[in-house]
Amino acid sequence: MAALIAVAMCGQPAGQMVYGILFDVFSKNTWVVFLIASIASILISWYSKRIFARLEN
Numbered sequence: 001m002a003a004l005i006a007v008a009m010c011g012q013p014a015g016q017m018v019y020g021i022l023f024d025v026f027s028k029n030t031w032v033v034f035l036i037a038s039i040a041s042i043l044i045s046w047y048s049k050r051i052f053a054r055l056e057n
Contacts, residue, residue, distance in 0.1 A: 019037075022036070
C-alpha cells in the first residue's frame with residue numbers, strides 16, 4: 001500500500017505540469033481541459049472496474 005501511494009505521489013508533479021501546459025494552450029477555452037480530464041477519468045474508472053471484476057473471481 002505504501003509503495004502504491006509513493007508512486008501516486010511521484011506522479012502528481014507530472015500531472016500538474018500537464019495541466020499547466022494544457023491551461024496555457026487552451027487559455028481561451030478552458031472547458032476543453034475539463035472535458036479531456038473527464039473523459040480520461042471515465043476511461044480509467046471503466047478499465048479499473050474490469051480489472052477489479054477479474055480479481056473478484
